[in-house]
Amino acid sequence: MAEQTAHPATGQIRDDTPTGPAEGPRAAGTGGARRSDSAVVRDALGVGVAVGLSGFAFGVTSAGAGLTLLQTCALSLLVFTGASQFALVGALAGGGNPFTAAAGAFFLGTRNAFYGLRLSQLLALPGFAKPFAAQWVIDETTAVALAQPDRRSARLGFTATGLTLYVLWNLTTLLGALGAEALGDTAAWGLDAAGPAVFLALLAPMLKTTTERATAGIAVLLGLGLLPVLPAGVPVLVSALAAPAVLWFRGRRARKEETVR
Incomplete structure (x- = not known):
């Protein structure tokens, strides 16, 4: 609200309406108030720990699929x-060809490249840090970074989430693989289902729109229908055709609606 007062010496009316921001500092280009470092770290730790x-489930599943302790830990350290x-x-456990299994894993991991394009603009890290940060570009670090109102908070959230998740994931992978070796046959304990269960738990919250x-x-x-007739690992690759099929159908439907109008 505008405030007007009389100058004590001249008696002239002056406008005392504040011209600057009435609240705390704003994030450049976001219009949102800057969050405290403790709040950002708290959210990052929650995601990282959860x-x-x-990783324990992955360690158990990997050991149950026949991978050695070294191979299991190397996957978490390098692939992450x-x-x-x-x-x-999962494909290896089903008797799939290693190249087919690797191809399916590669296609699932390509989404991280698109995350990297967005985070590169948001974080604006120095050149020497980008190769190291690239290792931590995954769903969780991207989500935490994009949720922040300014660049400083985004960098802090990305780093805290990545560090927490990387350390815990690799530690629990090791513990899971060692535990699986101690248990012996993981299928007898029902632990072979841990991998698919965790995978679905990670995937489900991302399906927000009708198209997704x-x-x-x-x-x-496609995956379940082709599982009995195709070699292990191949149904995963074929199921990837669902995305272009849905996009094609949506485009065709949109063109029909435009024609009707």
Whole structure:
């Protein structure tokens, strides 16, 4: 609200309406108030701990698929993307060809390249840091970084989430693989289902639109329908055709609606 007062010396009326921001500092280009570092770190730790503990399931599943302790830990250290890791060991466990299993895991991991394009603009990291940061470009770090109102908070959220998740994921992978070796036959304990269960738990919250749900549904039908007739690992590759099929159908439907109008 505008405030007007009389100058004590001249008696002239002056406008005392504040011209600057009435609240705290604003994030450039976002219009949102800057969050405290403790709030950003708290959210990052929550995500990192919750997902990082799932590495135990991967360690168990990988050991059950026949991978050695070294191979299991190397996957978490070097690949570090849960969906691709579960897809790889799942295909190998089903007797799939290693090249086919690797191809399926690769296609699942390509989404991280698109995340990297967005995060590169948002974080604007120096050149020497980008190769190291690229290792942490996954679903969770991207989500936390994009949720922040300014660049400083985004960098902090990305770093805290990536560090927490990387350390916990690799630690629990090691513990899961060692535990599986101690248990012996993981299938007898029902632990062979841990991998697919965690994979679905990570995937489900991402399906927010009708198009995404339709794509996931068609992919599931293709994968399950072709599972008895195709070699292990191949149904995963075929199910990837669900995305272009849904996009083609949507484009055709949109063109028909435009023609009617």
